[in-house]
Amino acid sequence: MSSEAKGQVMTANRLKDGDVVFLTRSGGWSEKIDEATLALEPLAVAALEARASEAVLANLVTGHYLFEATRVDGKIRADHIRERIRTLGPSVRLDLGKQADGTAGAFRPVEG
Amino acid sequence: MYRYDEFDAKFVKERTAQFRDQANRRLSGELSEDEFRPLRLMNGLYLQLHAYMLRVAIPYGTLSSKQMRQLAMIAEKWDKGYGHFTTRQNIQYNWIKLEDTADILQALADVEMHAIQTSGNCIRNVTSDHWAGAAADELADPRPVGELIRQWSSLHPEFSFLPRKFKFAITGAPHDRAAVRVHDIGLRLHKNDAGKIGWEVMVGGGQGRTPMIAVTVRDFLPQNELIAYMEAIMRVYNLFGRRDNKYKARIKILVHELGAENFRAEVEAEYARHPAQQTQVEEAELARIAQYFAVPTFEKASQATPVFEAAKRDNAEFARWARNNLAAHHVAGYTIVNISLKPEGGIPGDASAEQMRIMADLAEHHSFDELRVSHAQNIVLPHVKLEDAFAVWKKLNAHDLATANYGLLGDIIACPGLDYCALATARSIPIAQAISRKFSDVAQQENYGPLKINISGCINACGHHHVGHIGILGLDKKGEEFYQITLGGSSSENASIGGILGPGFAAHEVPDAIENILNTYVKLRNTGEEFLATYRRLGPKPFKEALYATT
Ligand code: SF4
Numbered sequence: 001m002s003s004e005a006k007g008q009v010m011t012a013n014r015l016k017d018g019d020v021v022f023l024t025r026s027g028g029w030s031e032k033i034d035e036a037t038l039a040l041e042p043l044a045v046a047a048l049e050a051r052a053s054e055a056v057l058a059n060l061v062t063g064h065y066l067f068e069a070t071r072v073d074g075k076i077r078a079d080h081i082r083e084r085i086r087t088l089g090p091s092v093r094l095d096l097g098k099q100a101d102g103t104a105g106a107f108r109p110v111e112g
Numbered sequence: 113m114y115r116y117d118e119f120d121a122k123f124v125k126e127r128t129a130q131f132r133d134q135a136n137r138r139l140s141g142e143l144s145e146d147e148f149r150p151l152r153l154m155n156g157l158y159l160q161l162h163a164y165m166l167r168v169a170i171p172y173g174t175l176s177s178k179q180m181r182q183l184a185m186i187a188e189k190w191d192k193g194y195g196h197f198t199t200r201q202n203i204q205y206n207w208i209k210l211e212d213t214a215d216i217l218q219a220l221a222d223v224e225m226h227a228i229q230t231s232g233n234c235i236r237n238v239t240s241d242h243w244a245g246a247a248a249d250e251l252a253d254p255r256p257v258g259e260l261i262r263q264w265s266s267l268h269p270e271f272s273f274l275p276r277k278f279k280f281a282i283t284g285a286p287h288d289r290a291a292v293r294v295h296d297i298g299l300r301l302h303k304n305d306a307g308k309i310g311w312e313v314m315v316g317g318g319q320g321r322t323p324m325i326a327v328t329v330r331d332f333l334p335q336n337e338l339i340a341y342m343e344a345i346m347r348v349y350n351l352f353g354r355r356d357n358k359y360k361a362r363i364k365i366l367v368h369e370l371g372a373e374n375f376r377a378e379v380e381a382e383y384a385r386h387p388a389q390q391t392q393v394e395e396a397e398l399a400r401i402a403q404y405f406a407v408p409t410f411e412k413a414s415q416a417t418p419v420f421e422a423a424k425r426d427n428a429e430f431a432r433w434a435r436n437n438l439a440a441h442h443v444a445g446y447t448i449v450n451i452s453l454k455p456e457g458g459i460p461g462d463a464s465a466e467q468m469r470i471m472a473d474l475a476e477h478h479s480f481d482e483l484r485v486s487h488a489q490n491i492v493l494p495h496v497k498l499e500d501a502f503a504v505w506k507k508l509n510a511h512d513l514a515t516a517n518y519g520l521l522g523d524i525i526a527c528p529g530l531d532y533c534a535l536a537t538a539r540s541i542p543i544a545q546a547i548s549r550k551f552s553d554v555a556q557q558e559n560y561g562p563l564k565i566n567i568s569g570c571i572n573a574c575g576h577h578h579v580g581h582i583g584i585l586g587l588d589k590k591g592e593e594f595y596q597i598t599l600g601g602s603s604s605e606n607a608s609i610g611g612i613l614g615p616g617f618a619a620h621e622v623p624d625a626i627e628n629i630l631n632t633y634v635k636l637r638n639t640g641e642e643f644l645a646t647y648r649r650l651g652p653k654p655f656k657e658a659l660y661a662t663t
Contacts, residue, residue, distance in 0.1 A: 016139055017209040018163035059141040063159055080591055082530060085539075086161050090531040092459055092541045096192055096207075097162055 005071045007038040009078070010048040011086070012055070012064035020086055020098070021061060027051055029061060031098060033076050033087045033105040038069060075105060124226045131155050132214035139211065156227030157213055161534045164208040168220060168227045172255050173201035173242050173485040173492075177476040180483055182223040184468035190216050195468070196532075197453060197461040199525060199576055201239060201485045206532055233361075234272050235265035235346075238280040241290045242486035245405060246448050246494035248440035251301045251309055254284035256402040257338065260393065263401070264339055271346050275353030276361035278346075286605065291487065293317045293326045293607035294579055296363050297345065300605070302332055310334050315345060315375070316367030321571045323578040323609045324364040327372040329379055336393045344383035348375070408480035408495055413445020423502035430505050432554060433516040438501065441494075449479070449493040449504055450486075452515040452523060456552045457545050460526040461489030470511045478504055487576075488525055488564075490518065520557040521565060521630075522548050525576055529569025529586060530593070536569035538586025538593035543567055543622050550623040560630055561642045566601070579603035581644050582626060583610040595622050599629065599655060600647045611652055614660050625659060632658040 010023035021029035022036035030036065039045040045066065052064040068079040078084045088104045089097015098104035131151070138148040152158075156167040168183070175183075183203055187195045190212045191205040198204055208216065220226055230236045238258040245253040261280055265271055271278075281295040292298025298314040310332040317326030333341055352370070354360040367375045424431040439448040451471060454460050463471075471491055475483045478500045484492035496504055508514040517523050524547060527533065529540030544567055551557060566580030570587075577583035583598035594616040601610030617625050630643075632655050637646045647655070 013159055013163070016211045018159065018207075020162060056145070059139070062145045081593065082161075082536070085530055089162065090541075091539065092531050092545065 003071075003073060005038060005040060006079075007040040007069060007071070008045055008048070008066040009033070009036045009038055009069045009076065010052050010064060010066055011036075011083075012052060012061035015059055015062050022087075023048055023051060023055075029055065031103040033069075033078070033098075034074075036069075036076055038071050038076055039066075077105070121224065124221050124224075124228070127155070127226070127228060128214065128217045128221050131217055135210060135214050150231070152210075152213075154229060154231050155213075155217065156229045157208065157210070159534065160206065161530070161532055161536075163206065164210055164213070165532070166205045166208045166213065166216060166227055167198075167229065168203045168205075168225060169229065169237075170202045170225075170485050171237075172240050172244065172258065173487075174255075175483045175485065176223075177472040177481050177483070179223045179225055180468050180472035180475065182219060182225070184465040184472070186216055186219055187465040187468065194462055194464045196459075196528065197463065197485050197489050197491070199461075199487045199489060199527065199574055201242070201487050203485070204528075206528075230266075232272075233274045233276050233278075235262075235274070235278045235280065238262045238282060239290060239295075239487070240281065241283045241285060241288075242484045242492050243289060243439065243448055243494065244284060244484075245407065246441055246446075247285050247287075247289075248442045249287050250285040250442060251303055252284045253402075253405060253407075254282040254290075254299070254301060255405045256398055257299070257335070258282045259401045259404065260339070260398055261342065264342075270350070274346070274350060275355045276358070276363075278349075278363065288603070288605040288607070289486075291576075291579065291603035291607070293605075294319050294323070294603055295326065297342070298326050299338075304332060308334075311338055313341065313345075315379075316364040316372075317607070318362055318364045319573040319576060319578050321359070321573075322362075322364065323573070324368060325607050325609060326364075327367060327375070329372075329376045336395075339393050340386065341379075341383055344379050344386065347382050348378045352378070408482070410443045410446060410495070411497070413443075413497060413499070415444060417445070417498045420498045420501055423505075427502075429509075429514075429516070430502060432558075433505055433514055434501060436516045436520060436554075436558070437514075437518040443495075445498055447496050447498050447501060449496045449501065450518040451491040451493065451508060451513050452518050453490050453513075454517060454523050454548065455512050455515045456522065457549045458512075459541050460524055460544050463491070467511055467513055470507060470513065474504055474507060488523065490523070516554050517557055519562050519564075520554070521551050521560050521563045522554065522557055524548060524565045524567065525580070526567040527569050527575035529567070529575075533569060535572060536586070537571075537588040538569055538595065539619070540567040540569040540575055540584075540586055543584060543586070543595065543619060546619075546623045547626055550627065560634070563643050564602075565626070576603065577601070578609045579607065580610060581647070582629065584622065587616065589616070593619050595619065597622075597625060597629075599652060600644065602644055613652055613656055628659050629655055 024030045024035045025037045055061045067083045088099040137143045158165045192207045195203045278296045281290045281292040282299040283290040284301045294317040300312045313330040314326035349363045437450045479493035524544040526540040526544035530536035564581045566576045567584040568575030568577040577585045579601040585596045596616040598610030
């Protein structure tokens with residue numbers, strides 16, 4: 001049986017290089033979506049928001065926001081195609097972005 | 113060849129130094145993102161889907177070999193080995209780091225380039241024909257007049273706080289390749305019966321969410337009255353333009369709301385109040401500016417072109433390319449080479465650093481050191497000897513740059529869309545690729561004749577879908593990408609906005625829909641009739657019936 005959980009992930013761009021990053025359980029920022037915290041209920045979402053605001057003030061990241069995602073068998077997949085492309089890289093250049101450097105997580109190219 | 117004048121060089125140097133300081137202060141936390149954002153945008157640095165994106169200005173789409181090589185160097189050193197030529201005749205790098213940006217701006221300044229984006233509600237930029245100074249049908253190179261307008265407007269305090277941003281386009285040829293009717297002001301040069309030249313002045317065009325075709329307010333304005341007349345238009349806009357609503361503030365809305373006749377009357381009344389003599393275009397000033405666009409010293413070539421003719425005879429591939437990608441030059445023995453950045457299944461407008469260097473080398477050896485970027489995302493070598501065309505082709509062919517589809521179906525315009533753009537609602541590039549693959553046979557493309565397929569990934573219309581003969585707009589329907597097809601758009605001298613054909617399609621259905629539309633055209637066209645002409649003759653009905661009967 002596969003396990004599924006729906007929730008929200010906090011993302012941003014790292015300030016110095018613009019790389020797409022996700023807020024992790026330990027409060028750090030990772031390039032890997034699989035290391036992201038999936039907030040399942042409002043309190044957890046609020047905690048992500050608070051931590052992201054701190055990181056913005058500390059000039060670590062910029063442009064943060066939450067997106068909907070699903071955890072399937074321990075792997076996190078963005079629900080909307082926009083966020084999937086953002087976690088992978090351009091669907092027209094599989095040699096670039098996270099899908100190329102091994103940080104894309106388990107879910108492979110955007111279909112279509 | 114265009115180069116900055118001294119004022120610009122000093123200004124760019126100062127701005128680069130300022131930006132280095134600003135970026136450092138941002139990285140150290142002295143500046144917040146809210147404080148920094150307008151500064152980075154002014155310097156062409158945007159935050160996109162995957163990273164920072166740097167947009168480099170290419171005034172009039174004109175580049176030297178040295179500049180092109182520097183663009184290649186930047187792509188290799190600070191990006192991922194390629195760049196994207198856009199519909200705004202500039203280049204974008206998609207993977208830029210904030211900490212590198214000041215160095216990149218310095219590298220640009222070293223070759224008299226910059227990424228400064230005019231921002232705010234002022235006169236933004238002046239764009240022109242990518243064949244300017246070369247085309248056989250051109251009456252005069254429009255770029256000096258474009259530059260005169262740019263310099264006049266950027267120094268003019270009265271026009272720094274317009275209701276909204278403002279864009280000019282200018283062409284010196286009767287055949288409009290600069291899309292002047294979809295700009296705030298479009299200018300087109302004409303020659304009257306007496307052999308004198310004058311400007312047709314068109315106002316109130318635009319794309320985006322409210323596409324409109326500009327109306328002609330003057331058929332024939334003498335050149336020495338141009339600036340005075342532009343001032344009159346800008347004053348009417350300043351006075352009546354809607355400042356209360358961002359979406360209604362462009363001059364196209366004003367022209368539309370007042371009606372063309374009333375708008376024209378207001379402009380003429382304003383113009384009459386200010387005697388033209390006060391701001392006559394000074395011939396000396398125009399001549400000074402014209403030096404920045406110095407005409408190459410063309411050789412007096414003979415009419416016979418034996419090498420070219422023999423190559424065409426012996427090499428069918430070259431012959432096809434020559435047929436489609438070369439355009440008539442105003443000097444006998446020369447030709448305009450259009451390099452298609454649309455290989456089969458490729459990403460429209462992308463070029464690798466190596467390809468940029470190849471094109472730079474060719475320009476240096478065969479085109480008076482000059483290249484152009486076209487708004488259709490192709491590169492132009494404007495002044496090539498016909499006798500050199502075969503040598504140029506061979507080199508292009510060796511680097512996947514000799515696709516013979518210029519102006520045909522495969523020459524698709526596509527914005528970056530959801531693969532790169534943070535504003536996108538759907539992807540554009542994969543749609544272009546799928547169409548390009550489906551119709552990969554260039555002979556078949558030639559059979560369809562001149563065709564413009566334009567694709568945008570959202571309503572902002574950077575892919576010019578409104579003016580595509582076939583336009584495709586990507587939208588988001590409940591989290592899924594879907595595509596709306598419009599027919600009958602054009603950005604040429606007979607400009608029109610395409611009409612929506614009917615319900616949209618899923619991505620995988622689009623290539624078949626295009627095929628259906630083209631089959632209908634082939635069935636119904638008169639001998640020699642181009643797609644747009646057939647559509648205009650028959651209207652959407654037969655296309656609609658065929659398309660929606662089968663899906
Ligand atoms: S049309 Fe939309 S998706 Fe395409 S580049 Fe412009 S803003 Fe981005």
